[in-house]
């Protein structure tokens with residue numbers, strides 16, 4: 001039985017990294033006052049049509065839309081901002097107009113199958129409602145940068161302004177004129193009619209795009225000074241960024257400062273966002289300045305996965321025993337499972353480093369025990385190795401006599417004897 005085309009199962013090292021990222025994001029952003037929301041995966045398709053625009057790539061080609069049995073048109077959410085705005089208008093706009101929200105979860109887009117693109121993917125997103133000043137743009141961008149630093153991901157931020165309804169039409173018109181007699185690819189021929197700014201995004205017409213007029217020369221006073229303010233602050237606080245007038249973002253609701261974050265090694269975008277001051281109002285709310293970003297969870301997990309060395313793939317402890325050690329082994333297993341802190345008391349000068357590692361694995365790694373005690377110790381240890389455990393703990397005849405266990409690090413085969421007096425008292 002095949003999977004739905006373009007979808008995938010997530011397991012093994014990747015699910016561990018995704019769980020790590022999501023819990024890290026929860027911890028990091030809630031500390032900064034972002035409140036987590038979990039909106040439905042299913043929404044009325046209208047909220048995306050209104051927010052993303054009928055001419056957008058997502059609405060035209062990529063959204064999963066179907067008629068529900070009551071005749072209403074529903075969609076699998078293709079992104080998280082529109083649902084967050086719907087939620088904000090319904091629940092917070094009047095009670096708490098200035099709000100910071102965090103969402104984590106799956107999104108769905110029926111993209112053309114290509115490497116690294118999937119039809120169900122995951123995002124971690126932050127949205128800020130009721131924030132007007134350029135300092136809030138700086139705050140959001142630097143917060144994202146600090147988060148990536150915190151999880152050890154190198155990154156480069158490209159920033160730009162897409163202008164506002166006052167200045168953007170002039171630029172758009174200028175682009176239309178510029179591109180109209182150029183030999184553009186077939187996609188861009190369509191873009192030229194619907195939204196010429198999206199041509200700047202094209203990966204085929206790079207040569208032509210490089211000569212296109214620069215948006216910064218067309219920005220109105222307000223847009224120009226906001227961009228400058230953000231740029232100055234990023235410089236001042238040494239956030240690694242570049243101004244890039246080609247960043248236009250695919251979604252049509254953006255106004256003002258926008259940004260994309262790249263992993264320098266392969267230049268793939270790992271996060272993107274910007275300001276969308278008109279979206280709340282256009283979806284039926286009060287006029288509310290707002291901004292946000294979304295992180296591609298799988299992209300980030302992939303970067304983390306490339307970084308880990310063989311040794312770091314291992315985790316946890318596996319308890320093995322001979323017939324003589326069986327009883328002690330199970331006693332030990334039930335004790336540590338029921339009281340993970342028991343170990344913290346073990347002080348043993350000569351082997352403290354390895355014991356500290358053991359304590360760490362007991363707290364953060366897997367804990368398991370062999371259920372094949374009739375098999376040889378050697379075969380139990382081989383099993384633990386094949387399952388990528390970091391340590392085996394052995395209860396054999398000698399260990400029982402000495403009231404201790406042997407601790408063996410599978411990667412290096414280092415082995416020490418540890419007294420269990422303190423643990424099984």
Ligand SMILES: [Zn+2]
Nearest residue numbers: 164167220223
């Ligand atoms: Zn403007």
Ligand SMILES: [Zn+2]
Nearest residue numbers: 185188202205
């Ligand atoms: Zn093109």
